[in-house]
Amino acid sequence: MLKEASNPVKSTVRTFEVLEGLKELNGARVTELATHLDLPKSNVHNYLSTLRQEEYVVKDGDEYRIGLRFFELGAYARNRMKIxxxxxxxxxxxxxxxxxxxxxxxxEHGRGSYLYRARGEQAVRVAAHVGTRVPLHSTGLGKAILAHLPEEYVEEIIAYHGLPRSTSETITEPNELYEELERTRERGYAIDNEERLRGLRCVAAPILSNEDRVLGAVSIAGPTNRLQGDLFEEELPERLLETVNVIELNVTYS
Structure with missing residues (x-):
């Protein structure tokens, strides 16, 4: 469940604020980052120097940027996941x-994290990459997962993260989302009709354990002008569900 620390360590929180700031600015000088975070330059410099010492930040000239040591940690976290x-x-x-x-x-923590993606010959290129975290309610993948989480946890996610709008098609009302999740359970898969990215559609299905615990979700995504008619409504969902069935069997018996 989603919980805040009862006694958070302020310096640790500040360290991650500095890192998030570097990410938002796509690298920055000390003065630029201090202005962005509204912190004294000396404090920001000390945090950056320490992070550089521990090899989590790289300095290129006068600019600091996030280093590849985080990639090592992320790859470790991903590769230890059976799914x-x-x-x-x-x-x-x-x-x-x-x-x-x-x-x-x-x-994870009420958000969706992309663990893996693969591209077919005509696959579109979108901004999200492996490791990107997204709101669950605005993606087919997220809705496929939400549809199989305990109702009280779904309510907690909505209360904690809200239902921010990504496009004009994003569901932003709780009752509308609950209705969509019910339809998702009935059909066995979720649909994303330009709800996160304009011009992109997808079908997504949950991966369930033997105990009906949702482990993740798989999707097929493509441009709206290509994902239409029987292809979008029948052929792709059928092929998707076949894939998910194989994954579920392998998870159970491997």
């Missing part, structure tokens, strides 16, 4: 067969 290792070859095959963009997403 990633089992789903990866199936997602590759799904992309090759459909020619589209295929994705694996898991829920």
């Amino acid at each position: 990633h290792n089992i789903a990866r070859p199936e997602i590759d095959e799904l992309a090759a067969e459909t020619g589209e963009l295929t994705n694996l997403l898991v829920e």
Whole structure:
């Protein structure tokens, strides 16, 4: 469940604020980052110097940027997840067969995190990459997961993160979202109709354990002008559900 620390360490919180600031600015000089964070230059310099010492930040001339040591930690976190290792070859095959963009997403701290994605021959290129975190309510992947989380946890996610709008099609009302999640459970998969990115559609299905615990979700995504009619309503969902079935069996019996 979503919980805040009862006694957070202020210096640790500040360290992550500095890192988030570097990310938002795509690298920055001390003065620029201090202005962005509204902090004294001397404090920001001390944080950056310490992070550089520990090899989490790189200095290039006068500019600091996030270093690749975070990539090592992220890769470790991802590779120790059974669902990633089992789903990866199936997602590759799904992309090759459909020619589209295929994705694996898991829920953590009430948000969705992209664990893996594969590109077919005609796959579109979108801004999100492996490691990107997104709101659950505005993606097909996220809705597929939300539909199988305990209702009280879904309510907690909405209360904690809200339902921010990404496009004019994003669901931003709780009752409307609950209705959409019910439809998702009934059909067995979720639909994203330009709810996170204009011009992009996707179908997404949950990966469930033997105990019906949701482990993640898989999607097929493509441009709206291509994902239409029987392809979008029947062919892709059928192929997606076949893939998810294989993943679920491999998770259960491997």
